[in-house]
Every structure is written in C-alpha cells, then in structure tokens.
Amino acid sequence: MAKKIGALVLVLLVLGVIGFFWVKSARGFSAREQPGRMETAVARNARLMAMPPEAKTMKNPVALTPELMEEARHHFADHCAVCHANDGSGNTEMGRNLYPKAPDMREQLTQSLSDGELYFIIHNGIRLSGMPAWGPSSGPDPDSWALVHFIRRLPHLSPDELTDMAKFNPQSPMELNEQKEEEDFLNAKPEKK
Secondary structure, X not given: OHHHHHHHHHHHHHHHHHHHHHHHHHOOXXXXXXXXXXXXXXXXXXXXXXXXXXXXXXXXXXXXXXXXXXXXXXXXXXXXXXXXXOOOOOXXXXXXXXXXOOOOOOXXXXXOOOHHHHHHHHHHOOXXXXXXXXXXXXXXXXXXXXXXXXXXXXXXXXXXXXXXXXOOXXXXXXXXXXXXXXXXXXXXXXXXX
C-alpha cells in the first residue's frame, strides 16, 4: 500500500512539474491574467491552511462603538483603500493590478470568514499575494480588530460614510502641490491698478 501511495505522489509531482513548465512556456506567468479555477482553489486552500486552527474561533475582543467605527473607517481609508477602495470593492488601480487581484470584501467569500480569520489576514498578511502583515510582531493589535468590525460594515456603507472616507485617502506629493497651487490661485488678492 505504501508503495502505491509513493508511486501516486511521484506521478502527481511529475505531472505538476510538467504542467508548470507547459504553462510557463505557453503563456508565462503574467499578473494581467485572471487565475483559473484550479489556481484560485489552490490559493484559497493555501490561505486557509496557513492559518492556525484557533483563528476560526477567535472572538473580537474590541468593543464596537460609534467612535471605534469612525476611527476604523478613517484608518481603512488612509491605509487600506489604496488597494481595496473605500467601499471594499478592490476596484482601484493598485487592487486591479495585484495578482491575485484585491478581493471584493463586500462579497460572501470575505464576509463568511470568521472574525479571527479576518484578524489573522490583516495582522499577519498573506504570502504570495499583495497583502502585507500590518499588525505589530508582538503584543495586542486593537487596530486590526477594529478593522474587522469595519470590514463587516462594508456591504452597508452609506454615501455619507464614503464621502467622509475620501478626506482620509492619501495624496501624492503631486496632488498636494496641485491642491496648494489651486488654493493659492483662489486666495490670491487682485492686483491694484
């Protein structure tokens, strides 16, 4: 029996190597292409296997208050929206061009994750994706837990919340300079003749 299992593993390994080189020679590994069903399933399962079993049952220790939700919304706009968009859709230049693409966090695939799983992803990141680890390397991480509360809110954001978030999105030096020039122009006093 052990010989049969060993032979099966060897055959699967050889087929995997052949498949890898076939894909590489046929079309390469471009981040522009959508991953196929098999690649998506493998990536999703790898993410789940990377989490410790206790992540699924972890409960959010941070109490949800209106003030916390506002802080988390602003934090998300400042730190996360560049990839995930203010509304969580992932529809940003950065999010669309990641591989795998930033997920639409309003959808069931994200919303069905437990609080502990969401926390683990935010705190520790996901290898081989664009998701970095944001939490401190040791000690409590209330910011990541607050973001878990906010991610639960994403499917129900109001237009007012989205407008508020736009004020907290980062701006490039060029955008800041353009804004300053516009303000200087509008505040300039007319020359006397």
